[in-house]
Amino acid sequence: MGLNTTHHFYEVNSFDSFPLKDQSVNLIVTSPPYPMVEMWDEIFTTYHKSISTNLKKGEGDKAFEKMNKLLDSTWAECFRVLTNGGFAIINIGNATRSLVGHFEMYSNHSRFIQSFKKIGFDILPYIIWRKPTNSPTKFMGSGVLPAGAYVTLEHEYILILRKRGKRLFNEDEKVRRRESAIFWEERNKWFSDQWEDIRGARQNLQQTAARKRSGAFPLQIPLRLILMYSMYGDIVLDPFGGTGTTNIAAIISGRNSIYFDTDKDLISSTHQTMKESLTPELLNEEVNKRMTQHISFCDSKEELFFKYRNEYHHFPVKTNQEKHLRLLKVQQIKAFKNHFKVSHG
Numbered sequence: 419m420g421l422n423t424t425h426h427f428y429e430v431n432s433f434d435s436f437p438l439k440d441q442s443v444n445l446i447v448t449s450p451p452y453p454m455v456e457m458w459d460e461i462f463t464t465y466h467k468s469i470s471t472n473l474k475k476g477e478g479d480k481a482f483e484k485m486n487k488l489l490d491s492t493w494a495e496c497f498r499v500l501t502n503g504g505f506a507i508i509n510i511g512n513a514t515r516s517l518v519g520h521f522e523m524y525s526n527h528s529r530f531i532q533s534f535k536k537i538g539f540d541i542l543p544y545i546i547w548r549k550p551t552n553s554p555t556k557f558m559g560s561g562v563l564p565a566g567a568y569v570t571l572e573h574e575y576i577l578i579l580r581k582r583g584k585r586l587f588n589e590d591e592k593v594r595r596r597e598s599a600i601f602w603e604e605r606n607k608w609f610s611d612q613w614e615d616i617r618g619a620r621q622n623l624q625q626t627a628a629r630k631r632s633g634a635f636p637l638q639i640p641l642r643l644i645l646m647y648s649m650y651g652d653i654v655l656d657p658f659g660g661t662g663t664t665n666i667a668a669i670i671s672g673r674n675s676i677y678f679d680t681d682k683d684l685i686s687s688t689h690q691t692m693k694e695s696l697t698p699e700l701l702n703e704e705v706n707k708r709m710t711q712h713i714s715f716c717d718s719k720e721e722l723f724f725k726y727r728n729e730y731h732h733f734p735v736k737t738n739q740e741k742h743l744r745l746l747k748v749q750q751i752k753a754f755k756n757h758f759k760v761s762h763g
Contacts, residue, residue, distance in 0.1 A: 420761070420762070420763050421650055421651060421672050421746060421761070421762040421763070422759065422760070422761050422762070423651070423668070423669070423672060423673060423674045423675075423759075423760045423762065424674055424757055424758070424759055424760075425665050425668065425669060425674065425675045425676075425677070425757055425758040425759075425760065426675070426676050426677065426756060426757040427659070427662075427665075427677045427679075427685055427688070427689050427756050427757060428676070428677065428678050428679075428685075428756070429678075429679065429680070429681075429682050429685055430678045430679075430680070431465075431680055432450075432492055432657045432658055432678050432679065432680055433465055433488045433489070433491050433492055433680075434491065434495075435495060436495045436498075436499055436657070436678065438499045438655075438676070439499070440498055440499065441498075441499065441500065441501045441502065441504075442499050442501075442653065443499045443500055443501065443504065443653050443654070443655045443676070444500075444501055444504050444648055444652035444653050444654065445504060445505055445506075445507070445644065445647055445648040445652060445653070445654045445655070445673075446496050446500060446504075446505070446506040446507065446508075446654070446655045446656070446657070447507045447640045447643050447644060447654060447655075447656060447664050447667075448507075448508060448509070448655075448656045448657055448658050448664065449508070449509040449510070449634070449635045449639075449658065449660075450489060450492070450508065450510065450657075450658045451485075451489075451658065452510060452511055452513055452526055453481075453482055453485035453486050453489070453513065453524065453526055453529075454478065454481065454482050454485065454513035454515050454524040454526070455511075455513045455515075456515070459473065461680070462484070462485045462488060465488055466484050466485075466487075466488060468484065469481045469484050469485060472484070473517060475518070476517040476518030476519075476520060477517075478515060478517045478520070478522060478524065482524050482529075486526075486529050486530075486533065489530075489533070490533050490537075492657055493506075493530075493533055493534060493537055493539075494537055495657070496655075496657065497537045497538060497539060497581060499655065500581045501581070501585060502581055502582070502583025502584065502585060503580065503581065503582075503583050503584050503585030504580070504581050504585065505578065505579065505580050505581075505647045505648075506534075506539065506579040506580075506581070507576060507577065507578050507579070507643050507647065508530060508576070508577045508579070509547070509574060509575070509576050509577075509635050509639060510526050510527050510530055510574065510575050510577060511526065511527075511571065511573075511574035511575065512524060512525050512526050512527060512571060512575075513526060514568070514571060521568070523571075527544075527575040527577065530577060531577065534577070534579050538581070538582065539579035539580065539581060539582075540579065540580045540581075540582055541577075541579060542578040542579065542580055543578065543611055544575055544576060544577045544578055544611070545575070545576035545578070545610070545611055545612065545613055546573050546574075546575060546576075546611060546612045546613070547573060547574045547575070547576055547613045547616065547639070548572060548573045548612065548613065548614045549572060549573065549574065549616070549617055576613075576639070576643070578647075591649070593742075594649050594650045594651055595649045596739070596742040596743075597649075597650060597742055597743065597744040598645075598648075598649035598650045598672075598743075598744075599739050599740055599742065599743040600645055600646065600743070601708070601712050601715075601735070601736075601740060601743070602735065602736035602737050602740060603712070603715050603736075604645075604708075608642055608645075608646055609646070616636055616638045616639060616642075617636070634660050634661040634663050635663060636663075637663055637666060637667060637704075639663075640656075640663055640664040640667040640668075641667035641670060641671060641704060644664075644667050644668060644671045644673055645671055648671075648673055649673075650671075650672045650673065650746065650762075651672070651673065651674065652673050652674065653673070653674045653675070653676065654667075654668045654673050654674065654675045654676070655675070655676045655678070656675070656676070656677055656678065657678045658678070658679065659677035659678055659679040659685070659688070660679060660684065660688070661684075661688050661691075662677060662688045662689075662691075662692055664677070665677050665692075666692070666696070666701075669696070669701060669748065669751070669758070669760050670701050670702075670704050670705065670748070672746045672762045689753075689756070692753075692758070693753040693758075696751055696758075697751070698747070698748040698749060698750065698751065701748045701751070702747045702748055705745050705746070705747050708745060709731075709745055712733065713733060716733060716734050721734075723736070724736055725737075725738075726738055726740065726741050727741070728740060728741055728742075728743055729741050729742060730742075730743075730744050731743075731744075731745065746762040746763060747762065747763065748760055748761075748762055749761045749762060749763045
């Protein structure tokens with residue numbers, strides 16, 4: 419099986435309408451600006467000037483709601499462009515903030531869920547991504563004195579939404595779907611409501627400076643989600659593209675991707691960095707890792723544990739659905755002005 423994918427980069431207002439047709443995207447994976455987290459204040463105040471006034475006056479609830487209303491328009495567009503039966507997956511954390519001497523938590527994940535429900539998404543069980551820190555200064559407040567410290571937020575949410583309707587597959591898509599299967603042991607680990615094995619560390623595939631400007635999530639988050647909720651050749655959209663983490667994950671996994679962002683300089687920096695640093699050898703490290711991990715899993719089990727053998731790679735597999743699983747690798751990546759073309763095989 420040979421496969422060609424394209425990966426486009428666009429400067430758009432992510433809080434406005436998208437330049438995409440209805441039902442043109444199979445999967446959305448994104449980590450948006452977090453309302454009430456200070457590093458993203460500038461983005462929100464650019465589009466709603468009164469937010470800055472609210473923050474200065476200590477009107478946290480008003481600022482919080484205005485930030486979320488901006489994002490509501492993004493979620494409505496996500497619903498429009500998503501295919502029936504398609505998934506939208508949003509990584510979001512709650513925020514803590516002191517305004518005019520008043521400390522409070524702002525529950526982004528619950529506000530997001532309210533919005534998604536109104537728009538028409540089906541709300542599915544979500545994942546809690548735990549990313550603990552060992553820093554001795556992570557506790558806020560007076561530390562060991564009773565009633566003097568605050569519980570630290572050491573997790574974020576991965577919200578999983580589905581657009582109602584059934585996705586239909588033609589004969590070619592049925593083949594690609596079988597070849598896009600994940601391993602039995604991956605299924606058991608990934609489809610859990612708590613992830614603790616992915617840390618919020620810097621990725622070698624991304625530049626440090628751009629990460630600070632975008633708050634990018636680690637590569638393993640979108641990569642795993644793309645493998646779970648899409649198949650080879652699908653179109654993946656990230657409306658808050660940042661450092662291109664979702665696009666890199668899409669390249670690795672043999673999906674097409676679309677990148678939106680409002681920051682022209684960040685888009686240029688991300689595209690240039692990907693152009694200079696992404697090679698087939700680097701991208702295929704993740705594919706090799708999956709292969710190695712599966713072989714190690716096979717070695718840890720008795721031969722009778724496996725009932726089937728994969729038709730392409732010839733290693734043993736647990737289920738009949740894994741017989742047609744194919745691990746495609748990047749063969750060539752070509753950079754153009756605002757997109758990449760990638761061949762897989």
